[in-house]
Amino acid sequence: MPRVTYIDTAGKETTLDIDVGTSVMQAAVFNGVDGIVAECGGSCMCATCHVYVRDDQLAKLPPVGEDEEAMLEGTASERRPNSRLSCQLVVSAEMEGLVVYLPETQT
Amino acid sequence: MASDGVVIVGASHAGFQVAASLRQAGFDGRVVLIGDEPVLPYQRPPLSKDYLDGKIGVDLLLMRPEAFYRDHRIDYLPGVRATGIDRAGKSVQLAGGKRLGYGHLVLATGARNRVPPLPGIELDGVCYLRTLAETEALRQRLAAAEHVVVIGAGFIGLEFAAVARAHGKHVCILELTDRVMGRVVAVPTSLFFAEAHARAGVAFRFGAQAVRIAGNNGRVEHVELAGGDKLRADLVLISIGVVPNGELAAAAGLAVANGIVVDEMLSTADPAISAIGDCAAFPCRHADGNPTRLEAVQNAADHARCVADRLVGKPHPYTALPWFWSEQGPLRLQIAGLTTGQDQSVLRGDPASGAFSVFCYRGGELLGIESVNRPADHAQARRLLAAGRQVTPDQAADDSFDLRAAAAARVG
Known part of the structure; x- marks a missing residue:
């Protein structure tokens, strides 16, 4: 299982082993990583799983797909060249x- | 009995979010979340889409894993009904006899399926799609079904129809009015969706009223229409909307009028009781301040954050822009704003291309924008409407007009 590391603004690191086919957002929510809200549940509708x-x-x-590109324009924190929606x-x-x-x- | 804690009745999107936001904001008192379903709080939108389709399991439906509630000191009480509120004593009566004291009470009681008074409604094979348990039953039933009748052509009915058709079922949708999603979208959007579903093989009966569901040995066999037509069915989905759960509030003497009446802070007339989400009728800034009740994840979550802010001493009126979405097979419908009362709709893009937006106006004022497979329009629509900026009908219809620049422009 590929390992993905999440680092919050305080520098706290969480590393998860994630099943292939699961999204970076789903793994974070399922494992209780704070800082990913994912209000729309992964429909690329809300831009609250920004990383x-x-x-x-x-x-x-x-x-970046068309839906993601559109939603990235509305992130609450600044969009940068390395911004993605984790869903x-x-x-x-x-x-x-x-x-x-x-x-x-x-x- | 009273405590300084917050008790939240209802553990779906709104209720869960209050609890989570309170902790995120550093609230230190007790937080009790009461849910009447026997499972951890879960997300409803995927029920009619990926979950029904078998693409995801229950684990990926959950808002958060069990440890989240422990780690954040949220006392979650599953499978528990609140049966009364003692406002003077500041306590909630629970089924089974227990009482819970509160410092503040948040009613996030949601809504329930509207059930039509049809003979045969109790037959096996008549299904609903609102809770996890209902979806579970529907999914099993769908696997064995051949002929599906959907009563009501709203979001839920259409989303279900798309899944059922993709599984090769015969699907007929009955709609009392003359178009799909008529309560929420403009005519061009209705027409486009009806045509798309029809092309996928869904049959429609508009202006059709079911008068009876008939069965054999307790199982549904057909739906009878006014006029006498009989439609074969081994599965009937009832999707004619919902009724807000206002009984608890009404019994406690709080005003209920198509939802629990709250002010712009989302407080009831009792300052110790708030109401949020599907059950709340609030004065909506995006509907001229008129009492508005919305059934949407955005509304539930943003209401929740507004109340959590107030409870940690940062009160502000609720002003968020309403937005909605629906996924029906390959079609994505995204709506920004409230378009009730529109008198003019302007197309941007060509529906024949499969991607377009409809700008809805009333008296020349932009109310809302419906986008079909045009996510960039939707993203700009939210920014435009949230900032109160206007786009004229001529500008909207001109595909070379730069919406993005209009949304980003400085006011005045």
């Missing part, structure tokens, strides 16, 4: 070692 991906890892992620990051073997930083606020 910043470690810059050198952006290339191994699937590209759209479905874990694959290539994502082993992914590191995501949680934003200041999601709402």
Whole structure:
């Protein structure tokens, strides 16, 4: 199972082993990682599962889709070049070692 | 009996969010969350979509895992009904005899299915889609069904119809009015969705009133319409809307009029009692301050945050922009704002392309925007409407007009 690490604004790290096919958002919610709200439940409707991906890892992620691009414009914390919605990051073997930083606020 | 704790009646989106937001804001008193279902709080939107379709299990429906409640000192009482409120003594009566004292009481009692007074409504095979238990029963029934009749062409009925068709079932939708989702969307959006579902093989009967559900050996066999037509059915979904759960509040002497009446702070006339989510009728800033009751995740969660803010000493009126979504097969409908009372609708984009938005106006004022497979329009719509900015009908219809720039423009 690929491992994904979540780092909050206080620097607290949580590393999870995630089943391939589960999203980075789902794993966070299911394991009680604070800082991911995911109000719409993963429908790419709310932009409350916003994360910043470690810059050198952006290339191994699937590209930003049309829905995600639209929702990223409405994030509560500043959108940056490495912003993604974690509901759209479905874990694959290539994502082993992914590191995501949680934003200041999601709402 | 009174305590300084917060008691929340109802553990769906609104109730759960109050508890979570209180802890996030540093509230240190006791938090008790009472739910009448026997499971951990779960998300409702996927019930009619991915869960019904078997794409996700219960684990991924849950709002949070069990440890969350322990870690955040939220006393969650599952399978418990509140039966009365003693306002003078500041306590809630629970079924079974227990009493719970409160410093503040939040009513997040939600709504229940509207059940039509039809003969045969009790037959096996008549289903609903609101709770996890109902969806579980529906999913099992759907697997064995061949002929499905859906009564009511709202979000739930249409979302279910899309799943049922994808599973190869014969689906017929009965709708009393002349169009789908007529209570919430403009005519062009209704027409587009009806055509799309029809192309996928769904049959529609508009202006159709069911008068009887008939069965054999206790199991549903057909639905009879006014006029005498009989539609074969081994599964009937009742999806004609909901009734707000206001009885607890009314019995305690609080005003209830299509929902528990609250002010712009979401407080009832009793300052120790708030009401939020589907059960609350609040003066909505995006509906000229008129009493408004909304059935939506956004409304539930934003109401919850507003009340949590007040309870930790940061009161503010509720002003959030309402938004909604529905996923029906490959179609995504996103709505920003409230379009009740619209007298003009303007198309942006061509419905024939499968992606368009409808800008809804009243007296030339932009009320809301419905987007079909145009997520960027929806994102801009939320920003425009939240900021109270206007786009003229001519600008809306001009696909080269830059919505993004309009949403970002400085006011005045």
